[in-house]
Amino acid sequence: MVPLPVRDGLNPTRLVLPHDAASVARWTRTLDYVRHRFPDDAARLTEKVAAGEVVDGRGNRVDDRTPYAPRGFVFLYRDPPVEPDVPFEIRVLHRDRDLLVVDKPHFLATIPRGAHVARSVLVRLRRDLDLPELSPAHRLDRVTAGVLLLTIRPQVRGAYQELFARREVRKTYEAIAPYDPSLDLPATVRSRIVKQRGVMRAEEVPGEPNAESRVDLLEADGARGLARYRLEPHSGKTHQLRLHMNRLGVPILHDNFYPVQYDVAPDDYSRPLQLVSRSLDFVDPLDGRPRRFETDRVLDAW
The missing domain is CATH 3.10.350 (Membrane-bound Lytic Murein Transglycosylase D; Chain A)
Known part of the structure; x- marks a missing residue:
C-alpha cells in the first residue's frame, strides 16, 4: 500500500x-x-x-x-517538469460509477511519463473531474487518438485490466494511409515485434510471431492516392499497427517512426498521426452485459 x-x-x-x-x-x-x-x-x-x-x-x-x-x-512527491501545453480537449464519452471512457486527443500521453507528466490524460482528468483514484485499464500511444477506458474505483480496476491482459476486448482502429490497389485485403499480418528499453522504435525480427493484426479496406480515394483502413489488433505489442501497416507497404500517414524516423518539435501539432482507436467491445466482467464504446472522431486527412 x-x-x-x-x-x-x-x-x-x-x-x-x-x-x-x-x-x-x-x-x-x-x-x-x-x-x-x-x-x-x-x-x-x-x-x-x-x-x-x-x-x-x-x-x-x-x-x-x-x-x-x-x-x-x-x-x-517530485516537482513535475515544465511542459508545453497540449491545446486539445479530452472528450468524455461515458461515465458511470466504475468507468470513465474518453476520446483521447492526439499528442496527449495516457499516463505521466518522461517529459509528459501533468500534460497527460490521467493527471488532467484526475484534476478536472476530482477523481484521485482514476486509473487507465489500457494505454494508447501519445500520438494515437481515440477511445480510452479508465476505472474510477480501485475495487474494480483489476477486473477491467485483466480483460485487456487476456485479450478479451475487441479493439477496432482506423487509419489513413497510401492506397495500393494491388493489396489483397482483408489480410492478417503476423510478425515478431520486440521493443528494447530506452529505444524509441520497436522492430520486427525473425522468429515465432507474437503480434497479429487484421487489416481491411474501408474506402479509397484514388485521386489523392489515399485510403481509409480498419485495423483490428489481436495482440498488444508496442507500435504494432504502425509496424504492420508499414510491412504491407502502406505506412500510416504522418508516422515519424516508420519507415523512416525523423524529428518533430514537441510543440508541433500540425501533422497528427492518422490513427484512431475507433471502438472497444467487451463483456462487462462485473455484470456480464455486452459493452461498446465508440468515437465519431474524423481523421484530419480524410
Whole structure:
C-alpha cells in the first residue's frame, strides 16, 4: 500500500533502496542515497523533508537520522517538469460509477511519463473531474487518438485490466494511409515485434510471431492516392499497427517512426498521426452485459 495519497493528480515517486554490496557499503543514511538519485533537487528535498513529505514504506518520516535500509522503500512527491501545453480537449464519452471512457486527443500521453507528466490524460482528468483514484485499464500511444477506458474505483480496476491482459476486448482502429490497389485485403499480418528499453522504435525480427493484426479496406480515394483502413489488433505489442501497416507497404500517414524516423518539435501539432482507436467491445466482467464504446472522431486527412 502506498503511504502517500495522490496529490494534484500525481502519484508519489517510489524508490527501492538497492541491496547490492557496493550500495550497502556506500550508504549509511537513506537521505544520502535519495540526494544521490536526485542531485539537482537538493534544495527542494530539504524542503520536502522538513514538511514530512519524504516517508518510508510504512509511512514513517525520513530525515537525516534515518538509517539506510537495503530493499526498503522511499516515497516522495517530485516537482513535475515544465511542459508545453497540449491545446486539445479530452472528450468524455461515458461515465458511470466504475468507468470513465474518453476520446483521447492526439499528442496527449495516457499516463505521466518522461517529459509528459501533468500534460497527460490521467493527471488532467484526475484534476478536472476530482477523481484521485482514476486509473487507465489500457494505454494508447501519445500520438494515437481515440477511445480510452479508465476505472474510477480501485475495487474494480483489476477486473477491467485483466480483460485487456487476456485479450478479451475487441479493439477496432482506423487509419489513413497510401492506397495500393494491388493489396489483397482483408489480410492478417503476423510478425515478431520486440521493443528494447530506452529505444524509441520497436522492430520486427525473425522468429515465432507474437503480434497479429487484421487489416481491411474501408474506402479509397484514388485521386489523392489515399485510403481509409480498419485495423483490428489481436495482440498488444508496442507500435504494432504502425509496424504492420508499414510491412504491407502502406505506412500510416504522418508516422515519424516508420519507415523512416525523423524529428518533430514537441510543440508541433500540425501533422497528427492518422490513427484512431475507433471502438472497444467487451463483456462487462462485473455484470456480464455486452459493452461498446465508440468515437465519431474524423481523421484530419480524410
